Amino acid sequence: MGKIVAVANQKGGVGKTTTAVNLGACLAHHGQKVLLVDGDPQGNATSGVGIEKADVDACVYNVVVEDMDTKQVICPTAVENLSIIPATIQLAGAEIELVSTISREVRLKRALETVKDQYDYIIIDCPPSLGLLTLNALTAADSVLIPVQCEYYALEGLSQLLNTVRLVQKHLNHHLRIEGVLLTMLDARTNLGLQVTAEVKKYFQERVYQTIIPRNVRLSEAPSHGAPVILYDAKSRGAAVYMELAKEVIYNGERIR
Numbered sequence: 001m002g003k004i005v006a007v008a009n010q011k012g013g014v015g016k017t018t019t020a021v022n023l024g025a026c027l028a029h030h031g032q033k034v035l036l037v038d039g040d041p042q043g044n045a046t047s048g049v050g051i052e053k054a055d056v057d058a059c060v061y062n063v064v065v066e067d068m069d070t071k072q073v074i075c076p077t078a079v080e081n082l083s084i085i086p087a088t089i090q091l092a093g094a095e096i097e098l099v100s101t102i103s104r105e106v107r108l109k110r111a112l113e114t115v116k117d118q119y120d121y122i123i124i125d126c127p128p129s130l131g132l133l134t135l136n137a138l139t140a141a142d143s144v145l146i147p148v149q150c151e152y153y154a155l156e157g158l159s160q161l162l163n164t165v166r167l168v169q170k171h172l173n174h175h176l177r178i179e180g181v182l183l184t185m186l187d188a189r190t191n192l193g194l195q196v197t198a199e200v201k202k203y204f205q206e207r208v209y210q211t212i213i214p215r216n217v218r219l220s221e222a223p224s225h226g227a228p229v230i231l232y233d234a235k236s237r238g239a240a241v242y243m244e245l246a247k248e249v250i251y252n253g254e255r256i257r
């Protein structure tokens with residue numbers, strides 16, 4: 001049975017998509033069967049694995065709002081073992097259209113239940129908000145992975161996210177747990193980066209991944225080539241650290257089981 005991990009933080013630009021795409025690709029590279037779910041109308045994960053949004057006929061929207069069969073919207077990617085349910089801007093409508101729908105928070109959970117046993121990991125890239133799309137992701141998920149950018153206001157907004165996680169645990173998904181907190185875009189040359197790292201570790205303690213993602217230009221270039229970094233530049237530091245993170249995620253999963 002696959003494990004569903006939502007990559008969430010309502011703060012924009014903290015590395016959610018970079019993490020969803022590259023962790024997904026690296027888990028696949030380690031032999032895991034992975035389904036990436038693009039839960040963000042921006043569709044960055046979709047283009048990040050080389051899918052042209054204009055060519056997408058059906059996306060998460062059709063599954064979540066129109067009850068289309070999940071298997072029909074799964075696309076293969078250039079990475080072996082990695083598939084994706086793409087998103088287009090059409091998904092933006094779901095946030096409004098779902099409001100008046102019955103069981104509006106469990107639509108994605110139901111959709112993924114039908115394919116869950118075919119994957120080892122299902123990774124959902126969330127949008128930068130705590131709206132219905134993120135609620136659907138948290139309700140569908142076994143765990144939430146929280147990327148935190150090593151910047152001055154890093155911890156700001158996290159209490160709101162943790163509060164949402166608690167509410168989801170209470171009302172929608174008792175099983176939801178915190179998969180881990182991932183420090184991203186660290187510039188180790190600055191005191192600020194190290195200070196933030198220390199602060200986040202003090203707050204989240206052992207839930208912080210040992211792997212810390214540094215700023216790496218290859219990671220920021222890869223999306224414009226429509227490829228995860230392990231395909232774009234397998235020898236880069238960015239590829240190495242996301243491979244490390246994938247190992248840590250697999251190891252943690254085995255330890256808990």
Ligand SMILES: Nc1ncnc2c1ncn2[C@@H]1O[C@H](COP(=O)(O)OP(=O)(O)OP(=O)(O)O)[C@@H](O)[C@H]1O
Nearest residue numbers: 012013014015016017018128185214215216219220
């Ligand atoms: N480790 C890194 N090193 C360098 N650039 C990075 C790194 N991680 C992410 N970036 C770049 O930072 C920007 C924001 O990253 P990303 O899109 O992953 O964040 P996000 O949280 O998904 O954003 P949004 O909230 O808009 O969905 C992107 O341009 C990305 O290429």
Ligand SMILES: [Mg+2]
Nearest residue numbers: 016017040044
């Ligand atoms: Mg994103």
